[in-house]
Amino acid sequence: MELIPALYVVLPLTGAFLIPVVGYFVKDFQKILSVIITLFLLIYTIWFFAAGYDSPVITKVGGWEAVDGIPIAIYLVYDGLSAFLLLTVSLIAFLSTFYAIGYIKRFTAENNFYALLCLMIAGMNGVVLSGDIFNIYVFLEIAVMASYALVAFGTEKRELEASFKYQVLGGIASLLILFAIGLLYWQTQTLNLADISLVLRSGSHPTALMFTQALLIAGFGLKAAMIPFHAWLPDAHSSAPSPISAMLSGVLIKAIGIYALLRLFFNIFLMTYEVSLLITVLGALSMVAGGLLAIGQGDIKRLLAYSSISQIGYVITGIGIGMLIVVNGGNKTIAALSVAGGLFHLINHAVLKGLLFLNAGAVEYMTGVREFKLLGGLSKKMPVTATTSLGASLGISGIPPFNGFFSKLLIIIAAVRAEFYTLAALAVIMNFVTLGYFLRFQKEIFYSKEEFIGKLLYNKLPGTMKFSMITMVILCVLLSLLVIPCLRDIILNPAVEVLMNTGEYALNITGS
Amino acid sequence: MTVYIMCFILFLVGLYGVLTRHNLIKIVIGFSVMEFSCFLFLALIGYIENGVAPIIKEGLENPVYVDPLPQAMVLTAIVIGLATTAMLLAIAIRIYKKYGTFDIRKVNELRG
Amino acid sequence: MNGMTLIVKKVTQLMCGLIFMYGLYIITHGHLTPGGGFAGGAVVAGAFILLILAYGSEVVYLKKEETQTSIIESVSLLVIIILALAGLFFGTYVFFNNYLPQGETGKLISAGIIPVYNIFVGIEVAAALLTIFLALVIYKEEVKT
Numbered sequence: 001m002e003l004i005p006a007l008y009v010v011l012p013l014t015g016a017f018l019i020p021v022v023g024y025f026v027k028d029f030q031k032i033l034s035v036i037i038t039l040f041l042l043i044y045t046i047w048f049f050a051a052g053y054d055s056p057v058i059t060k061v062g063g064w065e066a067v068d069g070i071p072i073a074i075y076l077v078y079d080g081l082s083a084f085l086l087l088t089v090s091l092i093a094f095l096s097t098f099y100a101i102g103y104i105k106r107f108t109a110e111n112n113f114y115a116l117l118c119l120m121i122a123g124m125n126g127v128v129l130s131g132d133i134f135n136i137y138v139f140l141e142i143a144v145m146a147s148y149a150l151v152a153f154g155t156e157k158r159e160l161e162a163s164f165k166y167q168v169l170g171g172i173a174s175l176l177i178l179f180a181i182g183l184l185y186w187q188t189q190t191l192n193l194a195d196i197s198l199v200l201r202s203g204s205h206p207t208a209l210m211f212t213q214a215l216l217i218a219g220f221g222l223k224a225a226m227i228p229f230h231a232w233l234p235d236a237h238s239s240a241p242s243p244i245s246a247m248l249s250g251v252l253i254k255a256i257g258i259y260a261l262l263r264l265f266f267n268i269f270l271m272t273y274e275v276s277l278l279i280t281v282l283g284a285l286s287m288v289a290g291g292l293l294a295i296g297q298g299d300i301k302r303l304l305a306y307s308s309i310s311q312i313g314y315v316i317t318g319i320g321i322g323m324l325i326v327v328n329g330g331n332k333t334i335a336a337l338s339v340a341g342g343l344f345h346l347i348n349h350a351v352l353k354g355l356l357f358l359n360a361g362a363v364e365y366m367t368g369v370r371e372f373k374l375l376g377g378l379s380k381k382m383p384v385t386a387t388t389s390l391g392a393s394l395g396i397s398g399i400p401p402f403n404g405f406f407s408k409l410l411i412i413i414a415a416v417r418a419e420f421y422t423l424a425a426l427a428v429i430m431n432f433v434t435l436g437y438f439l440r441f442q443k444e445i446f447y448s449k450e451e452f453i454g455k456l457l458y459n460k461l462p463g464t465m466k467f468s469m470i471t472m473v474i475l476c477v478l479l480s481l482l483v484i485p486c487l488r489d490i491i492l493n494p495a496v497e498v499l500m501n502t503g504e505y506a507l508n509i510t511g512s
Numbered sequence: 513m514t515v516y517i518m519c520f521i522l523f524l525v526g527l528y529g530v531l532t533r534h535n536l537i538k539i540v541i542g543f544s545v546m547e548f549s550c551f552l553f554l555a556l557i558g559y560i561e562n563g564v565a566p567i568i569k570e571g572l573e574n575p576v577y578v579d580p581l582p583q584a585m586v587l588t589a590i591v592i593g594l595a596t597t598a599m600l601l602a603i604a605i606r607i608y609k610k611y612g613t614f615d616i617r618k619v620n621e622l623r624g
Numbered sequence: 625m626n627g628m629t630l631i632v633k634k635v636t637q638l639m640c641g642l643i644f645m646y647g648l649y650i651i652t653h654g655h656l657t658p659g660g661g662f663a664g665g666a667v668v669a670g671a672f673i674l675l676i677l678a679y680g681s682e683v684v685y686l687k688k689e690e691t692q693t694s695i696i697e698s699v700s701l702l703v704i705i706i707l708a709l710a711g712l713f714f715g716t717y718v719f720f721n722n723y724l725p726q727g728e729t730g731k732l733i734s735a736g737i738i739p740v741y742n743i744f745v746g747i748e749v750a751a752a753l754l755t756i757f758l759a760l761v762i763y764k765e766e767v768k769t
Contacts, residue, residue, distance in 0.1 A: 003712070010705060010708075010709070013705065014702065014705055017698045017701045017702050017705075018698075018702065020694060020695070020698050021695055021698045021699060021702070024691075024695070134585055134588075138588060138592070141592045141595075141596075145595055145596070145599060148599055148603075149599065152603060152606075155606060156610075157610045157611065157621060158621055158622055160603055160606050160607050160610060161607065161611075161619050161620075161621060161622060162622060163603055164536070164600070164603050164604070164607060164619075167596075167599065167600055167603065168530065168539060168543065168600075171543060171596055171600075172527070172530065172543075172546070174596075175523075175546050175547060175550050178550045178554070178589060179523065179550055179553065181585075182550070182553050182554045182557055182582075185554075185557060185581075185582065185585075186557045191581070234622075235622045238622075239622070565658075567656075567657065567658070587660075587662060587663075590662075591662055591749075598756050601760070602759070602760065602763075605760070605763060605764075605767075606763075609767055
């Protein structure tokens with residue numbers, strides 16, 4: 001039982017290094033191995049939820065027990081928040097890998113694609129499970145390095161330029177995080193997250209701590225693509241191959257950006273009014289600016305990338321409202337409602353935006369172009385893509401009974417009950433703007449009268465691509481069932497409990 | 513205390529190099545300077561007054577060692593920095609082949 | 625690319641063996657002196673890279689070399705993972721355990737399984753640095769022709 005967290009990191013890492021060795025001799029080995037690994041992790045995560053969860057599973061790497069109550073080993077911690085994020089990562093990873101079997105045939109170096117994909121999954125799992133702040137940095141770099149190579153996979157002009165921009169900006173953010181880790185070690189003399197939490201709650205070092213918090217918000221905010229750190233996202237997510245766009249926009253910016261902010265600012269640092277206000281303001285700005293910038297785009301994947309910035313703004317606004325209520329000493333149930341809305345929108349957006357990027361990939365696979373001006377009237381020749389895309393567009397614009405409606409409803413209700421009327425009004429207005437540009441997205445690609453000029457490159461889509469898209473649209477409807485109390489108690493509530501009981505994380509780890 | 517502020521000033525010098533130079537390779541060099549300032553900062557944190565290097569030798573009774581944990585962190589960070597630089601340079605030489613120039617003012621096809 | 629002059633070739637012929645031995649010393653004494661896997665691996669890779677730079681890239685079958693070093697790198701990393709998982713079966717039920725007998729401090733054969741990890745990490749780092757160098761040289765050859 002103690003070895004479960006280590007399995008999530010070791011298995012994709014072994015797969016990533018087995019694929020170049022054995023795939024050189026055996027044909028098709030890489031596809032089968034990647035699908036098996038991602039499917040195994042998904043089934044294991046669902047079984048972990050179904051078997052019940054009562055206390056965090058802690059793995060001490062190397063077996064070094066705590067000395068005098070001070071933890072000295074590297075810890076891997078599997079609690080409610082990590083389990084929720086691992087469910088998201090495993091789900092989107094399995095569906096993207098399955099889709100990639102049909103899509104990647106046109107590139108030549110297929111071996112390296114699957115190896116890099118497994119490495120990225122290993123890195124993301126490591127960030128979510130790590131209980132040690134320097135280990136977060138190491139796994140973050142592994143995941144992000146694999147994503148730099150995957151964005152430039154096609155080696156055309158635009159993809160190389162997008163990858164270079166992404167690398168420079170992402171590298172500066174990583175160095176800011178390293179600098180902040182150095183400052184944290186200087187003040188607390190320990191690297192373990194639970195121990196840092198205990199040391200910070202018993203003393204106070206005001207100025208250096210605020211500087212560290214500012215550096216961490218800047219570094220992880222760039223990884224999560226908040227405004228004003230969003231400049232790399234439209235280029236990188238529109239130039240990557242489509243299954244990688246779905247993985248990047250669906251899970252990478254959440255697992256390494258938003259998860260780190262949640263873990264550090266709820267459980268480790270004491271919440272202050274300035275930080276909560278900053279996070280809420282940045283979330284509201286992302287919500288508005290991302291939506292407004294998406295209106296005039298001419299490229300289908302660039303519109304989806306700007307829409308990602310807007311939806312991540314919803315998640316951060318939900319979390320920021322929760323932090324502000326807790327700091328002001330208000331009603332804890334409203335704060336829990338807001339944080340639950342934010343987390344629910346996180347998994348909803350992963351599935352919806354993943355499905356939209358896979359649809360855009362299918363359109364590009366068949367027609368070879370990505371601009372709105374040249375596309376049109378494809379609903380007759382690509383019925384599966386048109387239907388699933390309609391479902392995803394309605395879901396992300398907040399139309400019941402799809403899942404986007406329930407998560408945005410939770411955030412707006414919490415904002416109104418906590419008397420943040422401006423935020424609630426902004427959320428409702430941006431929802432209608434989202435509906436506007438997604439209806440344009442649907443009309444101009446699938447349902448317009450002007451037909452697509454030119455001929456289709458293939459006769460029909462490969463079966464694996466259709467399977468992934470149909471599964472995701474069924475998930476969109478099924479995920480709205482998470483609002484029912486019995487399912488909510490199994491999946492969402494453990495994550496919200498970990499965040500709301502801010503001191504429990506340290507006590508759970510140093511107590512056991 | 514002044515030593516740590518000078519490390520931060522070196523970080524800002526590297527950042528100036530990344531932001532204002534037009535050649536791709538000079539951006540990579542500025543990035544390297546930023547990395548080195550972070551390593552220097554991490555290694556200086558572990559210093560204890562009158563400490564010796566943390567290696568067990570015969571002939572010294574009760575020595576005061578400097579903190580070895582930041583040194584382990586710097587080793588790991590150097591490996592990561594190497595991988596980042598190699599990745600940046602590989603993309604830079606491919607950009608040179610496709611665009612024909614190293615000037616970033618001419619490498620701007622993605623806009624808007 | 626072309627090789628260098630005769631003096632550089634002769635000096636490299638004499639020195640590269642010594643550099644390789646020095647790298648091996650740093651790797652194997654990683655638990656006694658500063659260094660260890662990564663630093664020693666970088667020095668060993670430096671010995672090979674020096675040879676290729678001095679003699680020019682025509683004397684090497686570049687593509688075959690690159691495949692070989694890539695496979696060596698992946699295999700040694702798999703051996704490290706297998707060694708880490710083998711700690712589950714010997715001794716206690718723990719990942720990454722240090723399970724070989726630990727001798728006295730200061731001798732060469734001591735400290736459990738750490739020297740074995742150092743050796744494999746050294747091989748892996750040397751192979752990885754060589755693969756990066758050969759990949760860049762191959763790309764340059766393709767661009768020129």
